[in-house]
Amino acid sequence: MEFNIGxxxxxxxxxxxxxxxxxxxxxxDYNPMHTDSNFAKNHGYxxxxxxGVIQLSYLSKIIGMDFPGAGxxxxxxxxxxLKPVFVDDxxxxxxxxxxxxxxxxxxxxxTEVFNQNKQxxxxxxxxxxxxxxxxxxxxxxxxxxxxxxxxxxxxxxQLSNKKVALVTGASRGIGEEIAYxxxxxxxxxxxxxxxxxxxxxxxxxxxxxxxxxxxxxxADISIEDEVNLMAKTILKKWGRCDxxxxxxxxxxxxxxxxxxxYEDISAYLDxxxxxxxxxxxxxxxxxxxxxxxxxxxxxxxxLYATPPSGMAAYVCAKEALWGYTKALSNEIAHNGIxxxxxxxxxxxxxxxxxxxxxxxxxxxxxxxxxxxxxTSDIANQVLHLCSENSSYINGVxxxxxxxxx
Amino acid sequence: MINFxxxxxxxxxxxxxxxxxxxxxxxxxxxxxxxxxxxxxxxMAIEAEFEVKLSPEDMTDMLSVKLIKIILxxxxx
Numbered sequence: 180m181e182f183n184i185g186x187x188x189x190x191x192x193x194x195x196x197x198x199x200x201x202x203x204x205x206x207x208d209y210n211p212m213h214t215d216s217n218f219a220k221n222h223g224y225x226x227x228x229x230x231g232v233i234q235l236s237y238l239s240k241i242i243g244m245d246f247p248g249a250g251x252x253x254x255x256x257x258x259x260x261l262k263p264v265f266v267d268d269x270x271x272x273x274x275x276x277x278x279x280x281x282x283x284x285x286x287x288x289x290t291e292v293f294n295q296n297k298q299x300x301x302x303x304x305x306x307x308x309x310x311x312x313x314x315x316x317x318x319x320x321x322x323x324x325x326x327x328x329x330x331x332x333x334x335x336x337q338l339s340n341k342k343v344a345l346v347t348g349a350s351r352g353i354g355e356e357i358a359y360x361x362x363x364x365x366x367x368x369x370x371x372x373x374x375x376x377x378x379x380x381x382x383x384x385x386x387x388x389x390x391x392x393x394x395x396x397x398a399d400i401s402i403e404d405e406v407n408l409m410a411k412t413i414l415k416k417w418g419r420c421d422x423x424x425x426x427x428x429x430x431x432x433x434x435x436x437x438x439x440x441y442e443d444i445s446a447y448l449d450x451x452x453x454x455x456x457x458x459x460x461x462x463x464x465x466x467x468x469x470x471x472x473x474x475x476x477x478x479x480x481x482l483y484a485t486p487p488s489g490m491a492a493y494v495c496a497k498e499a500l501w502g503y504t505k506a507l508s509n510e511i512a513h514n515g516i517x518x519x520x521x522x523x524x525x526x527x528x529x530x531x532x533x534x535x536x537x538x539x540x541x542x543x544x545x546x547x548x549x550x551x552x553x554t555s556d557i558a559n560q561v562l563h564l565c566s567e568n569s570s571y572i573n574g575v576x577x578x579x580x581x582x583x584x
Numbered sequence: 585m586i587n588f589x590x591x592x593x594x595x596x597x598x599x600x601x602x603x604x605x606x607x608x609x610x611x612x613x614x615x616x617x618x619x620x621x622x623x624x625x626x627x628m629a630i631e632a633e634f635e636v637k638l639s640p641e642d643m644t645d646m647l648s649v650k651l652i653k654i655i656l657x658x659x660x661x
Contacts, residue, residue, distance in 0.1 A: 540650060541651060544651060
């Protein structure tokens, strides 16, 4: 808050008999000068005289709530009552900044009170310290114009009150389960898919039949034009996109590290990393306007230890996505936008159908819970990260492994 | 397909538990006698009775009756 010497604040109050009676009761000051008009008259006053401290009470209200306002601590007050204030008088408070110490944040204010006849009834000097709010509350930027000018005009109007969630690779497996969970929590869900329209539409119709809202949009996440078109469609229809859950993946092939080519890695990189970058570039400006957003990227528990043989390309690309997650989370969280990764261990989905039963069963049995992670376990944690309550969980790679990593 | 009753009998003998107490979900979690020493005895008995050669990896993967079945079926097929 800025303070300038000479800044002034005025406020009027009427000293009603109700106020005076209540004050007498509260303070136990039943001096008949305040409560008995005959007594007042007999002592030379035309009406009951109000308690002088009532004026100080109103002064307390002004200092604490208006000028300088919330956060003010009253340090010192001198006061002289120059004339009596009578019941039913209208009194006008005039506070003016006399001094302001920027180093201590202490204000010196002249405090003057006038009656309806413009006679000065009270004068004094107040010292007030303005405390500074510590940064524990989510920061909201007041000035939207601070946000970069790249914001496209479509995204400025919010057409939906409900939060909108985009789930990539949502036609099946983990993405599908996340779509269901988000829809059940009243988010509008965009089911993104690349090839399998039928499965994506099945996800959408299941959500709708359960009372949720969902649409499917086809887009190859690794192709800029397609992601661009999808973003335009979403922002045009709803004017917002609050959650991006990026779970799309190419099918996973096992290739020995020494036989892996760069092309093998880029097949994954294009979906995981390039896809994430495109989504961030396209949706971040809209999230900044709303001062809220959640990015959740799908990782893998292989990031925590030595990956199994044959997974070099897959792990390299997920590792790159994790690097991007950390960097991005560090730079945008002050806008209320968090970026996290969830990393489950071997999950039973279409993607892992070819994994031999023995490997799955051993994995399950070596886990402290004696079972494999389910898509529901993962979706529950994604939901948690997406909630408003998770604003302080940022830049995390959350292990969904049921064991220490 | 392996003979599950044959496997159960071996386990019952080695681990000294009744046949009724052995099923697919049996494991060191629920059979107290199934410790590291009896596991070695068990693996040796299985090798002899089913006439299979098991690798050290097979032995460490035999974490439950279900897994023993999966591994034996892989060996026999």
